[in-house]
Amino acid sequence: MDQAHIRNFSIIAHIDHGKSTLADRFLEITGALQAREMEAQVLDAMDLERERGITIKAHPVRLNYTATSGEQYVLNLIDTPGHVDFSYEVTRSLAACEGALLLVDAAQGVEAQTLANAYLAVENNLEIIPVINKIDLPSAQPEECLRQIEDIIGLDSSGALLASAKEGTGVVEILEAVVARIHPPAGDREAPLKALIFDSWFDPYRGVVIVVRVIDGVLRTRAKIRLMATKQDFEVDALGVFSPKATPVDELSVGEVGFIVANIKVVADAKIGDTVTETARQPPAPFPGFKELKPMVFAGLYPVESHQYSELREALEKLRLNDASFFYEPETSAALGFGFRCGFLGLLHMEIVQERLEREYNMDLVTTAPGVLYRVTTTDGEVHEIDSPAKLPDAGRIAKLEEPVITSMILTPSEFVGPILKLCQDKRGVQKKLEYLKSDRVLITYELPFNEVVMDFYDRLKTISRGYASLDYHVTGYWESPLVKMDILVNAEPVDALSIIVHRDAAYDRGRALASKMRELIPRQMFEIAIQASIGNRVIARESVKALRKNVLAKCYGGDITRKRKLLEKQKEGKKRMKRVGRVEIPQEAFLAVLKVGTE
Amino acid sequence: MLGLYIHIPFCSAICNYCNFNRGLFDAALKPPYVAALLTEIARAGDGEAADTIYFGGGTPSLLEPSDVAAIISACRQSWAVAPDAEVTLEANPETVTPERLAGFRAAGVNRLSVGVQSFRDEELRRLSRLHSVDTAVAAVGAARAAGFDNVSVDLMMWLPQQSVGEWLESVDALVALDPGHASMYLLEIYPNAPLRDAMARGRWSVAPDDDAAEMYVSGLERMDKAGYVQYEISNVARPGRESRHNLKYWTDGEWLGFGCGAHSTRGGVRWNNIAATGDYIAAVTVGGQVAGRRILSGAERVEEALFMGLRLASGLDVARVRGRYGIALWDEYGGDLEPFVDAGLLVYDGRSLRMTRAGMLLANDIMAVFIRSTVR
Numbered sequence: 017m018d019q020a021h022i023r024n025f026s027i028i029a030h031i032d033h034g035k036s037t038l039a040d041r042f043l044e045i046t047g048a049l050q051a052r053e054m055e056a057q058v059l060d061a062m063d064l065e066r067e068r069g070i071t072i073k074a075h076p077v078r079l080n081y082t083a084t085s086g087e088q089y090v091l092n093l094i095d096t097p098g099h100v101d102f103s104y105e106v107t108r109s110l111a112a113c114e115g116a117l118l119l120v121d122a123a124q125g126v127e128a129q130t131l132a133n134a135y136l137a138v139e140n141n142l143e144i145i146p147v148i149n150k151i152d153l154p155s156a157q158p159e160e161c162l163r164q165i166e167d168i169i170g171l172d173s174s175g176a177l178l179a180s181a182k183e184g185t186g187v188v189e190i191l192e193a194v195v196a197r198i199h200p201p202a203g204d205r206e207a208p209l210k211a212l213i214f215d216s217w218f219d220p221y222r223g224v225v226i227v228v229r230v231i232d233g234v235l236r237t238r239a240k241i242r243l244m245a246t247k248q249d250f251e252v253d254a255l256g257v258f259s260p261k262a263t264p265v266d267e268l269s270v271g272e273v274g275f276i277v278a279n280i281k282v283v284a285d286a287k288i289g290d291t292v293t294e295t296a297r298q299p300p301a302p303f304p305g306f307k308e309l310k311p312m313v314f315a316g317l318y319p320v321e322s323h324q325y326s327e328l329r330e331a332l333e334k335l336r337l338n339d340a341s342f343f344y345e346p347e348t349s350a351a352l353g354f355g356f357r358c359g360f361l362g363l364l365h366m367e368i369v370q371e372r373l374e375r376e377y378n379m380d381l382v383t384t385a386p387g388v389l390y391r392v393t394t395t396d397g398e399v400h401e402i403d404s405p406a407k408l409p410d411a412g413r414i415a416k417l418e419e420p421v422i423t424s425m426i427l428t429p430s431e432f433v434g435p436i437l438k439l440c441q442d443k444r445g446v447q448k449k450l451e452y453l454k455s456d457r458v459l460i461t462y463e464l465p466f467n468e469v470v471m472d473f474y475d476r477l478k479t480i481s482r483g484y485a486s487l488d489y490h491v492t493g494y495w496e497s498p499l500v501k502m503d504i505l506v507n508a509e510p511v512d513a514l515s516i517i518v519h520r521d522a523a524y525d526r527g528r529a530l531a532s533k534m535r536e537l538i539p540r541q542m543f544e545i546a547i548q549a550s551i552g553n554r555v556i557a558r559e560s561v562k563a564l565r566k567n568v569l570a571k572c573y574g575g576d577i578t579r580k581r582k583l584l585e586k587q588k589e590g591k592k593r594m595k596r597v598g599r600v601e602i603p604q605e606a607f608l609a610v611l612k613v614g615t616e
Numbered sequence: 617m618l619g620l621y622i623h624i625p626f627c628s629a630i631c632n633y634c635n636f637n638r639g640l641f642d643a644a645l646k647p648p649y650v651a652a653l654l655t656e657i658a659r660a661g662d663g664e665a666a667d668t669i670y671f672g673g674g675t676p677s678l679l680e681p682s683d684v685a686a687i688i689s690a691c692r693q694s695w696a697v698a699p700d701a702e703v704t705l706e707a708n709p710e711t712v713t714p715e716r717l718a719g720f721r722a723a724g725v726n727r728l729s730v731g732v733q734s735f736r737d738e739e740l741r742r743l744s745r746l747h748s749v750d751t752a753v754a755a756v757g758a759a760r761a762a763g764f765d766n767v768s769v770d771l772m773m774w775l776p777q778q779s780v781g782e783w784l785e786s787v788d789a790l791v792a793l794d795p796g797h798a799s800m801y802l803l804e805i806y807p808n809a810p811l812r813d814a815m816a817r818g819r820w821s822v823a824p825d826d827d828a829a830e831m832y833v834s835g836l837e838r839m840d841k842a843g844y845v846q847y848e849i850s851n852v853a854r855p856g857r858e859s860r861h862n863l864k865y866w867t868d869g870e871w872l873g874f875g876c877g878a879h880s881t882r883g884g885v886r887w888n889n890i891a892a893t894g895d896y897i898a899a900v901t902v903g904g905q906v907a908g909r910r911i912l913s914g915a916e917r918v919e920e921a922l923f924m925g926l927r928l929a930s931g932l933d934v935a936r937v938r939g940r941y942g943i944a945l946w947d948e949y950g951g952d953l954e955p956f957v958d959a960g961l962l963v964y965d966g967r968s969l970r971m972t973r974a975g976m977l978l979a980n981d982i983m984a985v986f987i988r989s990t991v992r
Contacts, residue, residue, distance in 0.1 A: 542959045542978055563959075565829035566802070566977040575621060575865050575879045577920050578886065584923065587984045599955050 020200045021087065022271045024229065026094040026109055028137060029119035030127035030486065034149040035095070038119060038181035038190075039077070042093060045187060046079040048259055076215075076227055076273045078257040083195050084188075091194060092273040094214070094229075096133070101362030103132070103490065104309055108214040108289045110136055111305060112229035112273065115143035115198030117190065118171070122148045122156035122178075126164040126457070128427040128486035134169045143198045146176035147190060152183050167453045168427070201271030208299040209233035209241075211268070211292040216283050218337040222254075224280035228273070228292055231303055235268040235292070241278060244302040245290040250278035284340040309341040311359025312420065312491055313366055313470055314403040316347055316384035316513060317373070318355030320595075320604065324379060325354045331377035332356060335369060342369055347404070351513045351597045352382055352607075357404055360386075363470060382595060382604045384513045388466045391418040391494055405515040408501050411552065418494040420466040423448070426477065428485035430458045435480040443468035444497075444519060466491060467517070502527055502556075504534065505548040509598045513607055527557040530609065537606040540564035545600055617698070618666035618882070619864040620691050622653065623875030624676040625893050628711065632744040632811040633803060637877035637891050638674040649875075649893060650683050652900040654690045656874050661694025668861035669703045671725075677707035681719025688724040702727055702766075702860040709747040709755035717762035727766040727859075728759045729799075735789035736782060739775050742820065743811070749789075756793055766857060768797035773835060774828040775803055776811070776820035783831045784838065791842040796857035800835055801850050802828060829977050836973060849927045849976045866928050868921035868940075884912050915989050918943065923983035931963075931970025945969060952985040 029035040042048075079091040096109040110116065116137045120126055137144050146165050148158045162173040177193060179186030211228040219225050228235070235241075239252045256264045257274040268274040280286050288309070291302035319328045332344045343359035360366040366386060373379045390402040393416040394409055402408055424445075428436055430452065440447065440462045449461035464473070469489065477485050502523055504514035514534075518526050527549030534547045538561050545561040594601040626641040626649075669691055671684065684705065691697055704727040705720055720728070732752040734740050740748060747755075759767050769790055773783045790798055805811055805822075815821065822828070836846055844852040848866060851859065864871050870882040876896035878889045887907035890896045899906045912920075918941045925932045937945050946953075946964065953969070956962040961975030962982060975982060 542956065542961055542981060562826075564978065565826050565974070566832065567980045575871050575873060575881065576888075577865070577879070577881065577924060578888070580924075581916075581920060581987070584980060584984045584987045585990055587980055588987050591984070 019203070019205075019269075019271045021089050022092070022201055023089060023115070023194050023198050024092045024094065024113045024201060024271070024273060025115040025117065025194055025198050026096050026113050027117045027119055028096060028106075028110075028130070028133035029149075030121070030124070030129040033119050033121040033124065033127075033130070034181045035119055038117075038147075038149065038179070038187070039093060039095060041181050041184055041187045042079055042091075042191065043077065043260065044184075045191065046081050046091070048077065048079055076258055077260045078273065080259070081191055081195070084192060089195055090272075091191070092229075094273065101360075101365040103136075103488075104307060104361075105215070105288060106133060107136055107140075107305070108212070110140045110142060111303070112212055112214045113140075113142055114201060115145065115194065117194075118144050118146045118165070118169075119149050120146065120161050120165065122150045122158050122161055123153045125157070125161050126168045126427065128425050128488040131169055131427060131459075132425060132488035134171065144171060145190070145193050145197055146171060146173055147186075148176060148178050149181055151178050152180040152185070164453075164457065168457055168459065203230070203232045203270040205232075205234060205270045207232035208297045209235060209239075209292070209294045210299050210303055211235055212303045213243075213286055213288055213290045213292060215288060216286040216340075218283055222277045224277075224283050224286050226276045226278070226280070226286045226292070228268070228276060230268050230270050230272050230274075231291075232270055232299070233294070234270065235274075235276070237266055240295040241276070241292050242295045242298065243286060243290050244293060244298075245287055245306055246285055248285055249295050250280055253277045253279055282340075283338060284336075287340060309361065311341065311343045311361060311389075312466065313360045313362055313386050313388060315358060315360075315366060315386040316349060316352065316355050316404070317344075317358050317370070318349065318352040318382045318384075318513075320380040320382055322353045327377070328356065328373070328379055328381075331373055331379060332358070334377075335372060339369070341365070347406075349384075349406075349513045351511045351602075352384070352595055355382075359389075359403060363474075382513075382607050384607050385516060385609075386470050387517060388420050388470055390420075390499070390517060392416070393418075402517075405501050405517050406512055408517060411500070416496055417499050419497045419499060420491050421463050421493050421495050422466045422469060422489040423492040424462050424464055424469070424487060424489035426460040426462070426485055426487050428458055428460065428481055430456050432481040432485055433458050433460070436460060436477065436485060439473070439476055439480060440464060443473055444522075463492070464489075465495075465497065465519075500551050502530075503550050504530060505546075505550060505555075506534075506538075506597055506600050506602065507546055508548075510550075511597050511602070523551055524556055527551075531557040531559040533609045534606055535559040535561055537609055538600065538602055541599075541601060543599070617668075617869075618664055618695060619668040619670065619861050619869060619871035620666050620695070620697075621861070621871055621873040621878055621880075622669065622671045622676070622687055623873060623878040623889075624671060624673040624679060625649075625876050626673070626678045627675045628678065628708075629744065629746055632814055633805060633809050635806045635809065636674070639893060641675075641678050645893065645897075646679075646683075648897050648901075650679070650686065652897045653687055653875055655900050656906065657687070657690040657694050660872060660874070664695055665698065666691070666695040667698040667701045668864065669697065669701060670861040671705040673706055675708050675711060676705050677711040677716070677720075681716060681723050684720055684725060685723035704729055704768075704859070704861055706731065707755070707759075709752040712755050712758060714758045714762060717758050717764070721763045726764070727768065728764045729768040729770065729797075730755055730759065730795075731770045732756075732790075733770060733772045734775060734778075735771075735786040736778075739778060739782070739786075742776050742814070742818070743772075744814070753793065756795065766797070767795045768799065768857075768859070769793065769795045770799045770801070772801050772803045773831040774822055776815050776818075776822055778831075779823060780827050780830050780834065783835060787835045787838045791838065797851070797853040797859065798839070798844065799851050800832075800839075802832065829974075832977055833973055846929050846973075848929060849971075849979055866924050868917070868925065880907070881912075884917060886910050886912055913989070917941075919986045919988065922986040926969070926971060926983055926986075927979065929970065931968045933968050934966065949985055953982070956982050956985075 027035045076094045081089045081091050094109050096106045118134050148161045151158055165171050165173040177189055210231040213226050213228055215227040237252050237255050242249050254277040255268050256262050289306040319325055341361050344356045347357040392400045392402050394413050395415045445462040445464040447462055451459040498520040499517050500520050502516055502518050503510045531547050531549045541564055544563045547559045548555045549557040594603050625638050627638050703725050705725045706729045708731050735749050737748050839852045846852045847858050873880045876893045877891040880887050887909045889907045934945050937943055957964055963970050
C-alpha cells in the first residue's frame with residue numbers, strides 16, 4: 017500500500033466513554049467483520065477485558081476503507097489501554113499514530129483520563145479529532161462537552177463530530193474525517209529499517225508476537241532483524257496484519273502496522289517501545305523515547321494451601337511470559353509460609369494478575385496489602401530499594417528514607433473541591449495547581465505520596481465526589497519522609513504479613529484502626545486473642561478477641577452419624593480457608609484489612 | 617448386641633423449628649406404613665441378639681398401642697430380643713391419655729421419652745408446640761401412674777426470647793418433676809426454619825452466644841446438685857437410667873433402623889432407608905431396595921468412633937481405643953489436641969481423654985481434629 021493512502025490513528029477516551037463500541041462500528045462498516053461474526057466489543061479479546069469493559073492490551077486493526085471519493089484507504093486503528101497503570105503503553109501506541117480521535121461521552125463530559133491522554137496526544141504532535149459520543153442519551157449535553165474541550169483541554173472544538181456509536185450515527189463521518197484530516201505517515205521507504213514495537217504478547221503456538229509500526233524502510237519475511245534495546249538478533253518467520261484476524265503478508269512497508277513472528281521465546285526480549293531494525297543495516301539511532309518499565313506496586317501472593325506453591329510458581333511463570341512489566345520473586349513469611357513478592361505497574365494491574373491467577377489457573381490466594389518501592393539510604397551510605405516492609409533495615413541503620421511521589425490530576429465538578437482538598441491534605445499531599453475552568457469544572461493538581469494512593473485514595477475520592485471526580489497520575493519522583501514500620505502482633509507474635517510502612521504522624525490512628533479492624537475480622541476462638549499494633553517495641557494500640565464459648569450443639573438424630581460427620585468436615589473445610597499463626601486462625605480477609613482501614 | 621430403631625414419621629402438627637424426617641399424620645397412610653414396617657422387620661430378621669428397641673419420630677405416640685404391640689412382637693420374632701430389653705417410645709404430652717399410656721406399657725414399652733421442651737407456656741407457644749406446661753406435667757404423672765418407672769424428659773435451651781433465668785426456671789421445674797433421665801439441647805434454628813419467619817414477625821431474638829453457654833453450664837450445674845449425672849454432652853440421668861439405646865451410637869455399637877429415612881450401621885456397613893414415606897411403603901410392598909448400602913472404610917470407622925465416643929462425659933478410654941482400633945490416641949492426635957487441653961477444654965491424664973463442660977460447648981471444634989478423610 018502506498019504511503020499516501022495509509023492512516024494510522026487511535027481512539028483516546030476515559031473508561032466507558034464508548035471506545036470499544038465505536039471500534040466495533042468501524043469493523044462493521046469497513047466489512048472487516050460481518051455483523052453475524054460480531055460479538056460485542058471484538059477488540060477486547062481477553063475475557064477479563066470484556067467483563068471489566070476496559071482495554072488492557074493495545075490491539076491494532078487494519079481496516080480497508082473506500083472513501084466517499086471512491087479512493088481506497090488502509091486505516092490502522094491502534095486501540096490503547098484506558099487505565100493509568102498502562103499509560104506507558106498508551107504513549108507508545110500514540111507514537112505509532114499520526115492522529116487520534118478524542119472520544120468524549122456526551123453525558124459525562126471530559127474526565128481526567130480524557131485530559132491526560134489528550135495531553136499525551138498533543139505532546140506526540142497528533143492531529144486530534146474530537147468526537148462527542150452517545151448523543152442519543154437523554155442526558156446528552158453536546159454543547160457542554162464542546163465547551164469543556166475548549167476550556168479544559170484547550171483544543172479547538174469547531175471540527176468536532178457528533179456520533180452515537182451504539183446507534184451507528186455519525187460513524188461514517190468520523191471515518192471520512194480520519195481520511196481527510198489525519199496526515200499520511202511520513203518516513204522514507206529507502207532508509208534503514210526502523211519499526212516501533214508498541215505491543216507484544218506470548219502465543220503458545222508461535223512464540224512471541226510483536227506488533228510494530230514501520231517508521232522507515234521495509235520489513236520482509238526471512239529478514240535478519242535486531243531489537244535495538246536488547247541487542248538481540250532474530251530471523252523473521254512471518255509477517256502479518258490484523259484485519260482483525262491475523263492475515264500473513266510478505267512485507268510491511270513504511271507507515272504500515274502489523275505483526276512479526278521471529279522465534280522469540282519471552283516477551284521480555286521484545287520490549288514495548290524498542291525499535292526493530294535490520295542487523296545488516298542499522299540506523300544511527302533508534303526511535304526515541306524507549307523506557308524500561310518498572311513495577312511500582314508490590315504485594316505478597318501466597319497460596320492458601322501450602323502445597324500449591326509450585327503450581328503458583330508455574331502460573332506466575334506463564335503469566336510473566338506474556339507480561340514483561342510484572343515481576344515476582346520467592347518470599348517467605350513466618351505467617352503465610354512460602355509465596356512470592358510480586359511487582360505491578362499499579363493497583364489495577366495487580367487486580368488483573370490476581371484475578372487471572374484465580375480464574376485461569378484456579379489458584380486460591382492470600383494477598384498481602386500492597387505497598388510501593390521505598391528508597392532507603394543506610395548509615396553506610398548505600399542506597400537500597402525496599403519493596404516489602406520486611407526488608408526495611410532497623411531504624412538505627414537508616415540515614416534517609418524516601419517514598420515515591422505521584423503528580424495527580426483530579427478533575428471534578430466545583431461543588432466537591434472542598435472535600436477533595438481535605439482528602440489530599442489528609443493524604444499528605446502538596447497542592448501544585450488549582451484551576452477553576454469555565455463550565456463549573458475544577459482541575460486540581462497535587463503531589464501525593466504514592467503509598468497513600470495505593471491505600472484507599474481512589475475509593476474515597478469516588479465516594480466523596482459521588483463518582484464525579486476522575487483521577488489520573490504519574491509517578492514523578494521521590495521525597496524524604498519520616499516513615500516507620502508498624503507491626504501487628506497476634507498473641508504477642510508479630511505477623512510479618514501484616515506489617516506496613518506508614519507515616520509517623522499517621523501511625524497512631526492507623527494502628528488503632530487496624531487493631532480494631534482485626535478484632536472484627538478474627539473470629540472468636542477457644543482462647544482470648546490479644547491484638548497489638550506496635551512501632552519497634554512500643555505498643556500503640558491494643559484490642560482483644562474474647563474467647564469463644566460455644567458452637568452448634570445439635571441433636572444427633574436417630575443414629576445419623578453421616579450427617580454429623582458432614583458437619584464436622586464442613587467445619588474443617590472452613591478452617592482451611594484460614595491461615596494459622598501460632599495457635600490463632602486468621603481469615604484471609606484480615607491480610608487485606610490494612611487497605612480497608614480509613615483514617616477518618 | 618443390636619439396637620433396633622423404628623421410625624414413625626407422623627406428627628399432629630409440624631413444629632416450626634424441626635427438620636427431622638416427618639410429615640402430618642394421615643389416617644389413610646398409617647395402616648400401610650405399619651404394614652410396611654412389619655414386612656421390613658420380618659425380612660431383615662436373622663435371630664441375632666438385641667437389647668434395645670427405640671420408637672423415634674416424628675411422634676411415635678400417635679400410633680395405637682396395638683400398632684406398637686405388633687411392631688414389638690415382630691421384632692421379637694425376628695431377633696433374640698432380651699427379656700429385659702430397653703423399649704423406648706418418644707411421646708408428645710398432648711397425645712397421651714392414661715388409657716393409651718397403659719396400652720403402650722402393656723404392649724411392652726418400658727421407657728417413655730416425653731418431649732416437654734420447656735416449662736414456660738409462652739416459650740411453648742413460640743415454638744408452635746401443641747401442649748401446655750400443665751399438659752406436660754400431667755403426662756409425666758400419668759406415665760408414672762401407668763407403670764412407667766423409666767421416664768425421660770426433653771428440654772431445649774436458647775429459645776427465642778429466653779433469658780438465662782427463664783431457662784433455669786424450666787430446669788428447676790424439671791428437677792421438681794424428678795424424671796430418671798433428661799436430655800438438654802441447645803435449640804439450633806436451621807436456615808429455612810419457619811421459626812425464623814415467626815421470629816422476624818414477632819421481633820424475637822435469641823440471647824447472645826455467651827448467654828447460651830451460660831445456660832448450658834448453669835443448667836447442668838443444677839442437675840448435678842439434684843443428683844443427676846451428666847453422661848453425654850446433652851444427656852443426664854439418675855445412675856442406671858442412661859439410655860442404653862443411644863449409648864450404642866456413642867460407643868461404636870450396631871443398630872438397625874426401620875421405617876422411612878431410618879439409619880443403620882452393622883458390621884462396618886451403613887445404610888439409610890428411603891426418606892419419603894410413600895416411596896418407602898411402595899419399595900417395601902414390591903419387595904424392592906429400601907436403602908443403598910455403603911461399606912465404611914477403616915479410617916472412617918475409627919474417626920467416627922472417636923468423635924462419637926468423645927461425646928460421652930467419660931470420654932475415650934485410651935486402652936480401649938488401642939485394643940479395639942490399634943491406635944495410640946495421644947501419639948496420633950496429641951499435637952492437634954494439645955491446644956484444647958491448654959485452653960481447659962479437654963482433659964488428658966494418660967488413661968482417658970475427655971471434654972470439660974467448657975469443651976463440650978466447643979465440641980465441634982475438638983471433634984473435627986479426628987476428621988482426616990473426606991467422605992462424599
